[in-house]
Amino acid sequence: xxxxxxxxxxxxxxxxxxxxxxxxxxxxxxxxxxxxxxxxxxxxxxxxxxxxxxxxxxxxxxxxxxxxxxxxxxxx
Numbered sequence: 825x826x827x828x829x830x831x832x833x834x835x836x837x838x839x840x841x842x843x844x845x846x847x848x849x850x851x852x853x854x855x856x857x858x859x860x861x862x863x864x865x866x867x868x869x870x871x872x873x874x875x876x877x878x879x880x881x882x883x884x885x886x887x888x889x890x891x892x893x894x895x896x897x898x899x900x
Contacts, residue, residue, distance in 0.1 A: 827884070829892045836888045839881055847877045 827835070851873045860866070878885070887893075 829887075829894055832884050833888050835884050836881075839884065844877065 851870070855866070855869065861869070
């Protein structure tokens with residue numbers, strides 16, 4: 825099922841405003857529950873988690889920053 829541009833744009837906004845802060849809190853909680861690893865390993869874990877959250881949403885975020893392809897062309 826293909827999502828329209830408008831739907832993808834709204835869904836991306838919801839993911840960024842609600843999903844990302846929730847993911848940060850969960851990742852922070854998991855890291856806090858572990859014994860503190862060396863700083864280089866902690867940095868690698870946070871970078872990995874920062875990359876990992878976006879993978880399931882690649883299709884939603886792809887092309888959202890571009891102009892709407894279905895919009896009628898603007899007349900000058």
